[in-house]
Structures are given as C-alpha cells and as structure tokens.
Amino acid sequence: MSSLDAVTAWVANYRKAWESNDPHDIGDLFADDAAYFTEPYAEPWLGRDKIVENWLKIRDVPGSTTFEWHPMLVTEDLAIIEATTTYPDKTYSNLWVLRLDNLGQARQFTEWWMRHPTEG
Structure with missing residues (x-):
C-alpha cells in the first residue's frame, strides 16, 4: 500500500531513524x-x-547530513523518491525504490546513489 501520505510518513521516520540510530526506530521502518x-x-x-x-x-553520525527529497512517482504498490544527501565534504544524489505493506512498513527498499563530482 502506497499513498503520498504513507510515503511521506515513511521518509520522515527514515530520517528520524537516520538521526537517532535507535534500533527500534530503524526496525519500525521495515x-x-x-x-x-x-x-x-x-x-x-x-x-x-x-x-x-x-x-x-x-x-x-547524527547531525552530519542534510537531506532533501521529493516523490517522483507514487502508485498503489510502489514509490520512487529522488533525494539529495549532503555531508560536510561530499554530496550524493539518491533514487529510492520503495514498496510499502498495508502497515506502512517497507517490504522492499532499494537505494541508487551517485556521488557528485568534486570541484577542483
């Protein structure tokens, strides 16, 4: 089950888990x-x-990144999310493929990520 509200909630909880590294926060996502x-x-x-x-x-490390995202596609059983993750010394473009169950937990999650070239 995917809806924009479910995907938005999942990404917010993912970010919470990313910042807390709490096993319960992480586990609740999946x-x-x-x-x-x-x-x-x-x-x-x-x-x-x-x-x-x-x-x-x-x-x-909590607080070591900034993260911006937006949904590219949300269907009944699939969400495609485009994001940018910035660390102090590097930036990544992300493409996430997310499949949620009826409880709003990920059944399958795939990360595609590309590091931005450094300016010389």
Missing part, C-alpha cells in the same frame, strides 16, 4: 521479512533484524 538493497545489485539485507544490524554497522 516489515519482518523486508529486503533492503543498499545498491541495486548488492546482496540484500533480509529481514528486520539483519537490516537493523547492518544499518548500525555503517551508521552516520
């Missing part, structure tokens, strides 16, 4: 059997517990 692809062709993190575990291994 269905029990969710698949999280950190890159389109990477082996996915399978299941909520594995997602939380792996997220915490590569967590960002």
